[in-house]
Amino acid sequence: MTPSYLARNESGELHRRAERLMELLQACDICPKLCGVNRLRGEVGFCWSGVDPVVSAVVPHFGEEPCLTGTRGAGNIFFGNCNMRCVYCQNWQISQDWKGQRRNTVSIEGLAEAMLALQDKGCHNINLVSPTHFVPQIVAALAIAVPRGLRLPLVYNTNAYDSVPVLRLLDGIVDIYLPDLKYSDNAMAREYSVAGNYVEASRDAVKEMYRQVGPDLVLDDAGLARRGLIIRHLILPNEIAGSRECLRFIAEELSPAVHLSLMAQYYPTNKAHRKDLISRKIRAREYADVLEMLEEFGLENGWTQEFAATEVGRPDFASAAPFAWEGGIAPAPLTLTRPDSLTG
Numbered sequence: 001m002t003p004s005y006l007a008r009n010e011s012g013e014l015h016r017r018a019e020r021l022m023e024l025l026q027a028c029d030i031c032p033k034l035c036g037v038n039r040l041r042g043e044v045g046f047c048w049s050g051v052d053p054v055v056s057a058v059v060p061h062f063g064e065e066p067c068l069t070g071t072r073g074a075g076n077i078f079f080g081n082c083n084m085r086c087v088y089c090q091n092w093q094i095s096q097d098w099k100g101q102r103r104n105t106v107s108i109e110g111l112a113e114a115m116l117a118l119q120d121k122g123c124h125n126i127n128l129v130s131p132t133h134f135v136p137q138i139v140a141a142l143a144i145a146v147p148r149g150l151r152l153p154l155v156y157n158t159n160a161y162d163s164v165p166v167l168r169l170l171d172g173i174v175d176i177y178l179p180d181l182k183y184s185d186n187a188m189a190r191e192y193s194v195a196g197n198y199v200e201a202s203r204d205a206v207k208e209m210y211r212q213v214g215p216d217l218v219l220d221d222a223g224l225a226r227r228g229l230i231i232r233h234l235i236l237p238n239e240i241a242g243s244r245e246c247l248r249f250i251a252e253e254l255s256p257a258v259h260l261s262l263m264a265q266y267y268p269t270n271k272a273h274r275k276d277l278i279s280r281k282i283r284a285r286e287y288a289d290v291l292e293m294l295e296e297f298g299l300e301n302g303w304t305q306e307f308a309a310t311e312v313g314r315p316d317f318a319s320a321a322p323f324a325w326e327g328g329i330a331p332a333p334l335t336l337t338r339p340d341s342l343t344g
C-alpha cells in the first residue's frame, strides 16, 4: 500500500495544495485561533510562528503505539511552538519557549531533508508532532521530498485544535490521523490550555479526520499502520479532561469501532504545580473508572497504557538525546485492548 500523497504528487495536486495553504499564511487562519496575522511578512500570532518551520527534534521514536513504533521506530519530527498553552505540557521546553526555539528555525527544504533522513534511518513513518501551525510548510516540504524518494506514510499527530478547511486540504495527503482529544468542557480548555473554543473545534476536526480515513485502521503484513484514525485521550486528575464525554462523543458521534489510545501517563510538569486540581498524577481509581467507560461505550479497539507509565518516557529536549530509551531504558508498553481488532 503506497502513501496517498504519491498520487497527489503525480497529478500536480500536491504543489497546488502547498500553494493554497501557503497563501493562507497572509491572514493566518490555519487553526481555530484565527489570528489573521501576515506570517509571510514576519508577523506572528498566538503560536509565535512565522513563515519558516521550527523543527525542535528529529528522532526515531519508540514510545508511540506499537503499529507506529514497529521495530525501527516512528520517524518523529517535533515542531516547536504551539497553538495551545497547556499548563501541563510535557514538551514545554519546545512548545512554550518561543525565544529559545528561534535557534531551531529551518527552511522548508531543511524540513524535507529531515523527512528523508528519517526514511534513510529505517523509520516506519513520518510522525509529525504538533504540526497544526506549520501545515502549509509541511505540505510544501512534502512537495520537495516526494520527488526525491519519500515513500513513508504521514502521521498527523495533533492536539486536535485544528481547522476543518485546512484539514480538507490534507485529504489524500495524510494517511494516519492521531489526534489527542483533550477536553469536553471549554471552561477547562480555557483554564488549562488557553483554548476557549476547544470542544467545538476539536470535535469538528476529529469528525473531518474520521470522514477522510475512519473508522478502520489498516495494517500491513508487519503490523504497521498504513492508513486510519487513532484517537488518543490523556486522562487528567479530578476529571479535568471530561473523559466520559470525550469517550461518549467518540462512540456515539463517530463509531465504537474507532481505535482509541488511552493514556495514563499524566504527571504535573511545566506550570501545573500552580493549579491545585492538576498538580498531582491521576489515581488508580480514576484510571479504573475510565477503563470501565470503555466497556460502557463499547469501545473495544485500541490500546491502554500501564498505570505506572508516568515513570518512563519523560522527554528532556535540553538534552542531545531527549528520550529515556536513548539511554537504554525501554518505554512503557501500550497494551492492545483486543488483539484481533485491527484490520489489514
Ligand code: SF4
Pocket: 028, 029, 030, 031, 032, 033, 034, 035, 036, 037, 044, 045, 046, 047, 048, 049, 082, 083, 132, 133, 134
Ligand atoms: S496557526 Fe498560529 S498564527 Fe495562525 S491562527 Fe493558529 S495560532 Fe494564530
